[in-house]
Amino acid sequence: MAEVFKNYINGKWVDAKSGKTFENRNPANWDDIIGIFPKSGPEDVEEAVKAARKAYQSWRLVPPPKRADIIKKAADLLVQRKEEIAREMTREMGKILLETRGDVQEGIDTGYYAAGEGRRLFSYTTTSELPNKFAMAIRLPVGVAGVITPWNFPMAIPTWKIFPALVAGNTVVFKPASDTPKTATTLVQILEEAGVPEGVVNLVHGGGNEVGMAIVRHPDVDLISFTGSTAVGKVISREAADTLKRVSLEMGGKNAQIVLEDANLELALDGVLWGAFGTAGQRCTATSRLILHEVIYDQFIEMLVERVKKLKVGNGLDESTEMGPIINEAQLNKIHQYVEIGKQEGAKLLIGGYRLTGGEYDKGWFYAPTIFVDVHPKMRIAQEEIFGPVLCVIKVKSFEEAIEVLNDTVYGLSSSIYTRDVNKAFKAIRDIQAGITYINAPTIGAETHLPFGGVKQTGNGHREGGWTVFDFFTEIKTVYVDYSDKLQRAQIDTYKE
Ligand SMILES: NC(=O)C1=CN([C@@H]2O[C@H](COP(=O)(O)OP(=O)(O)OC[C@H]3O[C@@H](n4cnc5c(N)ncnc54)[C@H](OP(=O)(O)O)[C@@H]3O)[C@@H](O)[C@H]2O)C=CC1
Numbered sequence: 444m445a446e447v448f449k450n451y452i453n454g455k456w457v458d459a460k461s462g463k464t465f466e467n468r469n470p471a472n473w474d475d476i477i478g479i480f481p482k483s484g485p486e487d488v489e490e491a492v493k494a495a496r497k498a499y500q501s502w503r504l505v506p507p508p509k510r511a512d513i514i515k516k517a518a519d520l521l522v523q524r525k526e527e528i529a530r531e532m533t534r535e536m537g538k539i540l541l542e543t544r545g546d547v548q549e550g551i552d553t554g555y556y557a558a559g560e561g562r563r564l565f566s567y568t569t570t571s572e573l574p575n576k577f578a579m580a581i582r583l584p585v586g587v588a589g590v591i592t593p594w595n596f597p598m599a600i601p602t603w604k605i606f607p608a609l610v611a612g613n614t615v616v617f618k619p620a621s622d623t624p625k626t627a628t629t630l631v632q633i634l635e636e637a638g639v640p641e642g643v644v645n646l647v648h649g650g651g652n653e654v655g656m657a658i659v660r661h662p663d664v665d666l667i668s669f670t671g672s673t674a675v676g677k678v679i680s681r682e683a684a685d686t687l688k689r690v691s692l693e694m695g696g697k698n699a700q701i702v703l704e705d706a707n708l709e710l711a712l713d714g715v716l717w718g719a720f721g722t723a724g725q726r727c728t729a730t731s732r733l734i735l736h737e738v739i740y741d742q743f744i745e746m747l748v749e750r751v752k753k754l755k756v757g758n759g760l761d762e763s764t765e766m767g768p769i770i771n772e773a774q775l776n777k778i779h780q781y782v783e784i785g786k787q788e789g790a791k792l793l794i795g796g797y798r799l800t801g802g803e804y805d806k807g808w809f810y811a812p813t814i815f816v817d818v819h820p821k822m823r824i825a826q827e828e829i830f831g832p833v834l835c836v837i838k839v840k841s842f843e844e845a846i847e848v849l850n851d852t853v854y855g856l857s858s859s860i861y862t863r864d865v866n867k868a869f870k871a872i873r874d875i876q877a878g879i880t881y882i883n884a885p886t887i888g889a890e891t892h893l894p895f896g897g898v899k900q901t902g903n904g905h906r907e908g909g910w911t912v913f914d915f916f917t918e919i920k921t922v923y924v925d926y927s928d929k930l931q932r933a934q935i936d937t938y939k940e
């Protein structure tokens with residue numbers, strides 16, 4: 444019998460009001476049912492927002508170090524349960540154990556980092572232009588935060604949002620991706636066990652159009668933190684405009700790795716393998732384009748194909764597997780459509796380009812690691828996010844052309860350049876249009892204490908991670924304290940003759 448899960452609203456585990464449910468299955472083995480989850484609707488969101496609004500009145504008054512103690516405890520619980528959660532996550536969304544352990548670790552790191560901010564949450568004091576007057580800017584919570592997350596980092600991304608939101612004093616209505624409701628449930632169970640009071644965190648399972656949209660449109664939700672596709676991010680941005688709520692959007696990418704003629708080729712090879720085929724390419728920071736200098740082009744392609752041929756694709760629970768399945772059938776079909784588009788556009792398919800079949804592959808969504816060469820930078824496969832194990836290789840004649848090609852996309856999340864020339868490395872840091880640039884390292888592998896986010900159509904100017912995330916989750920209040928016991932007029936009295 445499949446396990447049945449519930450929503451978490453106002454401190455209680457409850458079914459969807461409609462009683463409807465949906466099923467979630469292991470993408471590496473469809474026979475394995477992960478669980479049955481509530482298929483909620485706007486009426487459930489209504490309850491969750493009401494609970495979050497009520498809880499906000501007391502949560503905002505809890506001293507930040509006390510709020511942080513609860514997040515620290517949640518991180519401790521994640522440490523204790525790391526292996527179990529990683530295994531469940533691999534079952535739920537497919538990526539290999541090495542990566543799901545990393546995903547939980549990112550949640551742990553975020554927890555300890557955010558908890559530390561409970562004793563800082565720095566803003567500043569400054570001077571006043573008038574005598575006997577004190578001036579400062581302080582941070583206050585914003586209110587009820589709607590948190591909408593994707594499936595590819597089912598622990599890390601929710602914690603990037605929920606932990607700092609709570610330390611800052613906001614309450615949360617959390618809608619996780621429909622493909623990863625179990626990991627989301629585990630996170631909320633942990634927050635409950637850590638001592639989060641009722642109503643402070645609410646979990647509502649269900650579809651994006653029903654639950655996600657109801658959160659975005661709700662007038663009592665003050666801010667939305669969203670990670671997902673650019674298409675959905677644009678819809679959210681438009682819908683949120685009606686209530687003028689604050690919105691943080693972390694969206695798609697078309698990240699590139701440049702390899703120059705002077706690069707350490709072995710290192711660059713390890714980088715692109717990990718960047719392009721890690722998590723089966725289903726990372727917003729995945730290396731989707733490889734830009735090679737013509738001098739090393741043939742040699743590097745030969746080295747790359749040799750290694751890609753040997754990649755072991757299979758169930759991520761097997762420790763020897765190097766690449767797991769695709770998340771679902773729709774995503775697999777999308778990837779294959781892009782492969783067909785690439786062929787029609789005239790790119791040369793060097794390896795892969797098909798769904799894997801036979802044996803265990805017949806019960807999962809497995810796709811062969813795929814490489815296209817002779818890719819023109821304007822082709823659709825070089826411009827649009829594929830979100831799968833497909834690498835497009837582009838040949839360039841110079842450093843300048845490499846940067847131009849890298850920037851020639853509507854996205855701007857991550858980027859990487861392999862070179863031993865320090866001047867070129869610094870020029871790349873200056874000229875690449877992306878939120879993240881790696882020198883001699885792959886496009887993936889964010890650290891939680893640094894800002895994370897993209898430019899152009901990848902983001903809307905906010906950053907997660909580091910202390911920058913607190914700029915999003917706090918409201919700045921400017922405070923003047925006049926202790927002169929008389930009316931002092933700024934601007935007028937300041938410059939009185
Ligand atoms: N820049 C970044 O930091 C990152 C970006 N991503 C991006 O995420 C995408 C892959 O994730 P994926 O989950 O498929 O992305 P989606 O945009 O399809 O979904 C993301 C979340 O939004 C929900 N959603 C869908 N439609 C709506 C709607 N109309 N209103 C409100 N919420 C909605 C989804 O719910 P449901 O699951 O029920 O459909 C899910 O919870 C890729 O484009 C990737 O680049 C991923 C990780 C990091």
Ligand SMILES: O=C(O)CCC(=O)C(=O)O
Pocket residue numbers: 595596600725726727728729886887888889
């Ligand atoms: O580890 C990283 O590079 C970022 C994680 C992430 O959110 C992603 O790539 O989808």
